[in-house]
Amino acid sequence: MERWKAFLSDLQQALPGFTIGNVVTTADASLRCVAYPVTGTHLPPSNQVVVGCVSIVAPVYIIYGVEYERIGGARRHPRIDFEPLPPGMRFPADIMARKIEATFGVSALPREIAETPVPLFVEWKEPPHTTLFHALFTSEPGNLP
Template sequence: MLAIARRYWRADQTHDFRLDPSPEYVRYEGLWDEKRKEFNRWEALLQELQRALPDCKVWDYTPPTANPSFGALVYPPSEEVTHRPQVTWTVAGYLSILAPVYTVHCVRREFLGHQLRSAKAFLGPIPLELRGIADIVARGIEAHYGATALPLEVAQTPVPLYVNLMKPPETTLFHALFTADPWNIL
């Protein structure tokens, strides 16, 4: 996995302030150009997830070139109240464009009124009340793409790469294959 990630992410910052893109970024943009052609396939999966989870809201979260993955956000039902809930949970599923792997994790967000106070990604075990949703997302990605779940212990492997704003020694395979900021969702 590290060898794959190195094809698209640099181990230094020598191109940060240059006008010409790095060879890694040129490859990354080229790969996204190819993968954009598969977006209808991704949308079909999202529609299938919405049918399987009728009480949830399923959203696409694929900002091309910002993340090296297609992304799905699933918002579980919440009580209808006039004010936004203080704590919300979201199930996030990412399918890497770099390798045939995926991940499903949760994001917990806390609000004060309508203002976001904090957001935290939970890459480890899925909370019990969200496991059914996470399982449906995982099975959908596996069925549509034949991808394999990247084990957490592998995903958390540190890599000496610069991935967007993530820098070594904090960068992991998770960041290089899925997203550099898993807590930053809609």
Template structure:
């Protein structure tokens, strides 16, 4: 069950500062997020199981654990197989499991593949196509998380996340990442 907007805003304020620090010093909230990451990364858990399940479900694609501890989520991506796909526009499917709230999201990023990979489009609505459907099902069953609905994900959050600041910061940024299109 997805927590209320009020509860999610309370969680966001726990792990992200509500004021900008002109000295760029780590905030008390940043220290809390770092401590939570240290705990989450101590031992293998459901995230590692999920990555293996995705690799088994999509052996023809490249499944990557793209988690960075600067965000508030575990990240994974399903990339198109370069050996089978011709150059052109292709979607990369992304799953995020928040470490601060019991929610996840699935979205996709379109890139043009050629000599270089070029960003073209971001679609934050969970698409009802494969591999997004299987990714969502596995995130719910393996991680025991609930899908964060887009209307709640887009709710403004009065916190500073990365380079996002109010009023542009949303619960999506606070619970997952402020750079959804910045994939390795």
């Protein structure tokens, strides 16, 4: 975990207009981080976040975006965006991807492969609704702090 914590610190320095969060849980098959735009900057509104996942079961990673609706100040109804990400998410996603590759020596998992159905139960997902993404990273990509 020290290497992951050092990565998060490096990522924070590389993305000064963002708050970097650690989203590691015991239920996921990955280490996840999230980049939230700092409120009041020229960057996208805080209802758009970028998530980086490094699998702990295979030498791969994936970057995705999550867009939320704001309802009563709370984030609701997450919508997951894979490649290509919306324009406002591309800059932090590119930085995050380069840092993940340099730090962990892993390769990006293409969206087409990530969406491959797998006959596995992953947390609350079950076939035929589980994909390689769920098995290698998380069954709840929109569940973020």
